[in-house]
Amino acid sequence: MRTLIRNGTVVNAGGALAADVLVDGETIAAVTAPGLFDTADRVIEAEGRYVLPGGIDAHTHMEMPFGGTFSADTFATGTTAAAWGGTTTIIDFAVQAKGTSLLSTLDKWHEKADGHCAVDYGFHMIVSDVNEQSLKEMESCIDAGVNSFKMFMAYPGVFYATDGEILRAMNKATETGSMIMMHAENGIAIDELVADAIASGRTDPVEHGITRPPELEGEATSRAIRLAKVTGAPLYIVHLSARHALEAVAEARNTGQNVFAETCPQYLYLSIEDLAKPEFEGAKYVASPPLRPKDHQADLWRGLRTNDLSVVSTDHCPFCFKDQKELGRGDFSKIPNGMPGVEHRMDLLHQGVVAGELSLARWVEVASATPARMFGLYGRKGVIAPGADADIVVYDPAATQTLSVETHHMNVDYSAYEGMSVTGRVETVLSRGSVVIADGEFHGREGHGKFLSRDLSQYLV
Known part of the structure; x- marks a missing residue:
């Protein structure tokens, strides 16, 4: 399945640029100038949003x-x-x-x-x-x-x-x-x-x-x-x-x-x-x-x-x-x-x-x-780039929310940040190409996650 995330601002550790991201299956196939691709099995509109690893x-x-x-x-x-x-x-x-x-x-x-x-x-x-x-x-x-x-x-x-x-x-x-x-x-x-x-x-x-x-x-x-x-x-x-x-x-x-x-x-x-x-x-x-x-x-x-x-x-x-x-x-x-x-x-x-x-x-x-x-994951994780796992977050920097035990999803009966107002909100999340969060709902499943056998630290080799 091919997914196109279009018209967003791709942010990596090296900086930000306007770009579209094409996902093929579980990996990122291309990061291109906006508009280069116009069709895919699924299109995610990211105008005004950050597209993050x-x-x-x-x-x-x-x-x-x-x-x-x-x-x-x-x-x-x-x-x-x-x-x-x-x-x-x-x-x-x-x-x-x-x-x-x-x-x-x-x-x-x-x-x-x-x-x-x-x-x-x-x-x-x-x-x-x-x-x-x-x-x-x-x-x-x-x-x-x-x-x-x-x-x-x-x-x-x-x-x-x-x-x-x-x-x-x-x-x-x-x-x-x-x-x-x-x-x-x-x-x-x-x-x-x-x-x-x-x-x-x-x-x-x-x-x-x-x-x-x-x-x-x-x-x-x-x-x-x-x-x-x-x-x-x-x-x-x-x-x-x-x-x-x-x-x-x-x-x-x-x-x-x-x-x-x-x-x-x-x-x-x-x-x-x-x-x-x-x-x-x-x-x-x-x-x-x-x-x-x-x-x-x-x-x-x-x-x-x-x-x-x-x-x-x-x-x-x-x-x-x-x-x-x-x-x-x-x-x-x-x-x-x-x-x-x-x-x-x-x-x-x-x-x-x-x-x-x-x-x-x-x-x-x-x-x-x-x-x-x-921790030996870079290239697979941590970057929006061709060949990386399609772990992608579409983030709305203008949205506002209030943190609370009433709305969080952690299995605990209080929030350490109860009542704190924050600017920005996760809008869509892909894990290895699968949409797990979208439209305010969880679309993932227990067992989707895979164990990661890690390489040695890149800071030590």
């Missing part, structure tokens, strides 16, 4: 176990919500439990996702147990198309890795050309601050932010960068939230070290004031790293412009307020960590374009092109 959310947690419960979105519901928001690829995390193998973990996550996703997906691997077997299995994961490995400097007793364990995994990454991803917070110090707060009777949700200060994110980020320097490993800092961490990343990048970082929309728009909302409402905003004071936001926007922040992902890890977030009433340390966001990332970043924080091309770069390059 589908978004790539490189950090999601569907069905993730945490604190005795699971994140509320399944791979089916979460990828459907992603499609509504113009994201046509997610990269989720297979979570190794202590005492289990990486390969059995990967098999388990394939069982969760295969046949259920509405858009394409890949996996990173969380390495929580560093030993000779898991180090060897990193090579087998790479052969299976999973070549990025997340480690934690936080959550002692669960995911925490010592500096020595991190060093060993980084040496393996250097040997194999794979990527180490790091949750950089000083978990040992944080646990002491948490214990002191609870012993003192300070148990409200805002204490989650107070006991995870930005200085401890900065310290851990700096330490991870130095370990990467010693081993020669590339390093990707996930969900960077604080200027202290950003300064460490910028310093390393200025010396030519292969250090990259992502931030998330919640750190660009929300703050510790949300964590301090009364009547336990602040629990809705508990995530790690925590929301920071508002004055960090300008630094993060600046980091996106300078490329010290390379990617915007969501860390989508939704827990319902009722029965899940409420597990932490009377003890903030028991509130499941995570927030919903996979549906709103493209729209929230577009507000940066509206406000002059980002150019059109930079919007596409941080939301699609750079994640594709960073």
Whole structure:
């Protein structure tokens, strides 16, 4: 089937131009001057619209176990919500439990996702147990198309890795050309601050932010960068939230070290004031790293412009307020960590374009092109070009909408952005040539999405 998207403005990371896009089957056949083709099996009118490569959310947690419960979105519901928001690829995390193998973990996550996703997906691997077997299995994961490995400097007793364990995994990454991803917070110090707060009777949700200060994110980020320097490993800092961490990343990048970082929309728009909302409402905003004071936001926007922040992902890890977030009433340390966001990332970043924080091309770069390059998908994903998968978003920049739990499609009972008015809206979404969103309706299906076996990062080869 041939689809013609005509009279739109095609926006890639390299810039924007008036062009028509011809899709043949699952791939883009041509990007041409307007009017060169006038017939197709299906014609999508895009006058006054942007035609974008589908978004790539490189950090999601569907069905993730945490604190005795699971994140509320399944791979089916979460990828459907992603499609509504113009994201046509997610990269989720297979979570190794202590005492289990990486390969059995990967098999388990394939069982969760295969046949259920509405858009394409890949996996990173969380390495929580560093030993000779898991180090060897990193090579087998790479052969299976999973070549990025997340480690934690936080959550002692669960995911925490010592500096020595991190060093060993980084040496393996250097040997194999794979990527180490790091949750950089000083978990040992944080646990002491948490214990002191609870012993003192300070148990409200805002204490989650107070006991995870930005200085401890900065310290851990700096330490991870130095370990990467010693081993020669590339390093990707996930969900960077604080200027202290950003300064460490910028310093390393200025010396030519292969250090990259992502931030998330919640750190660009929300703050510790949300964590301090009364009547336990602040629990809705508990995530790690925590929301920071508002004055960090300008630094993060600046980091996106300078490329010290390379990617915007969501860390989508939704827990319902009722029965899940409420597990932490009377003890903030028991509130499941995570927030919903996979549906709103493209729209929230577009507000940066509206406000002059980002150019059109930079919007596409941080939301699609750079994640594709960073995680071995570029050419297939992240670009409107002949031969690429026809993952395409037709976006109306003039439309307005109000974000709300009443209208979102994520499987969670609140919106972190309730009542926020935004300019711009996803109008039509194609996933590998199939229309999945059009005319305000979902036309996709569970199981359409394919697993993506990823190449090594283009930034490392």
